[in-house]
Amino acid sequence: MGIRFWERKVKAVNEDLEGCSKKRRRQRPHVLTDAYILSPSTFTMDWQGQKVAEQLMQIMLVVFAIAAFITGYILGSFELMIYVYAGGVVLTILTTIPNWPFFNRHPLKWLDPSEAEKHPKPQVTSSVSKKKTPKK
Amino acid sequence: MHSFGYRANALLTFSLTILALICAMASLSDNLNSPSPTATVQILNVNRFQKKSSGDDEVGLTLDISADLQSLFTWNTKQVFVFLAAEYSTPRNSLNQVSLWDGIIPLKEDAKFSTKTKNKYRFIDQGSNLRGRDFNMTLHWHVMPKTGKMFADKLVLPGFRLPESYR
Numbered sequence: 001m002g003i004r005f006w007e008r009k010v011k012a013v014n015e016d017l018e019g020c021s022k023k024r025r026r027q028r029p030h031v032l033t034d035a036y037i038l039s040p041s042t043f044t045m046d047w048q049g050q051k052v053a054e055q056l057m058q059i060m061l062v063v064f065a066i067a068a069f070i071t072g073y074i075l076g077s078f079e080l081m082i083y084v085y086a087g088g089v090v091l092t093i094l095t096t097i098p099n100w101p102f103f104n105r106h107p108l109k110w111l112d113p114s115e116a117e118k119h120p121k122p123q124v125t126s127s128v129s130k131k132k133t134p135k136k
Numbered sequence: 137m138h139s140f141g142y143r144a145n146a147l148l149t150f151s152l153t154i155l156a157l158i159c160a161m162a163s164l165s166d167n168l169n170s171p172s173p174t175a176t177v178q179i180l181n182v183n184r185f186q187k188k189s190s191g192d193d194e195v196g197l198t199l200d201i202s203a204d205l206q207s208l209f210t211w212n213t214k215q216v217f218v219f220l221a222a223e224y225s226t227p228r229n230s231l232n233q234v235s236l237w238d239g240i241i242p243l244k245e246d247a248k249f250s251t252k253t254k255n256k257y258r259f260i261d262q263g264s265n266l267r268g269r270d271f272n273m274t275l276h277w278h279v280m281p282k283t284g285k286m287f288a289d290k291l292v293l294p295g296f297r298l299p300e301s302y303r
Contacts, residue, residue, distance in 0.1 A: 076211040
C-alpha cells in the first residue's frame with residue numbers, strides 16, 4: 001500500500017465531505033478525523049525512522065546468522081542452526097516491518113497554511129513580457 | 137523503505153542471501169574433518185562359479201564385510217552411501233569394476249557395522265576370464281552432505297583370487 005492508495009482515500013473522504021451541507025458537516029466531525037487518520041503521515045515512518053529500520057534489519061540478520069552458525073557448529077546440529085536463524089528472521093520481521101512509534105520520532109514539519117498565505121506565489125505574466133524585450 | 141512491501145522485500149532477499157552464505161560456510165567446514173575409516177572383507181564361500189549360456193562367467197559369493205566409517209560423519213552429513221566393488225583387469229578390458237553390495241548409512245552410530253551376506257548384485261564378467269583371476273575388493277563411499285559438496289573416496293583391499301575351475 002503506497003502513497004497513491006492513501007491519496008485516493010483522502011480524496012474520497014473529502015469529496016464525501018463536500019456533498020454535505022454546512023449543518024451536516026458540523027454534525028459529522030468524525031469524517032474529518034477519518035481523513036486525518038487516513039492521511040499518510042500517521043501510517044508511515046519518517047526519514048530518520050526509515051534509516052534506523054534498514055540498519056536495524058541488516059544488523060539483526062547478520063548477528064543472528066553468526067549466532068546460528070556458531071551454535072550449530074559447536075553443538076554439531078545443522079537443524080539447530082536453521083532453527084536459530086529462522087527465529088532470528090521472525091524477530092527481525094516483528095521489529096522492523098510494522099510502523100512502530102519509535103520509528104516516527106522525527107516527523108516532518110509541514111508549513112502552516114496561514115504562513116503560506118503570507119508569501120504568495122510570484123505572478124507569471126510580468127516575467128513573460130520582460131522576456132520579450134531582449135529578443136528585439 | 138517507506139512502505140510495508142518495500143521493507144518486507146528487502147528483508148526477505150537479504151535473509152535468503154545470508155542463509156546461502158551460512159550454508160556455504162557449513163559446507164566449507166567439512167574440509168576441516170580428516171576421516172580415518174577402516175574396513176576388512178573376507179570371502180566366506182564361493183557358492184557358484186559357472187559359465188552362462190551367453191558365454192560369460194558368473195560368480196556367486198558369500199561375503200563378510202566389516203567396516204568402521206564413523207569418522208566420515210560431520211554435522212553437515214546427511215548420509216553415507218557405501219558400496220563394495222570387485223576390480224580386476226582382463227585381456228579384453230584393462231579395468232573391470234563390478235559392484236557386489238551397497239548400503240546407505242544415515243546415522244553415525246550405524247557406520248560401524250559387520251554383515252555376512254551374499255553378493256547383492258550379480259558378479260558377471262564380460263567374457264570368460266574369471267578362472268584363477270586375482271582381484272581387489274574396493275570399498276567406495278560417498279559422503280552426502282546436508283548442503284554443499286559431496287566427498288567420495290575409496291579403500292583398496294587386495295589379495296583375492298577366484299578358483300581355477302568352475303564349480
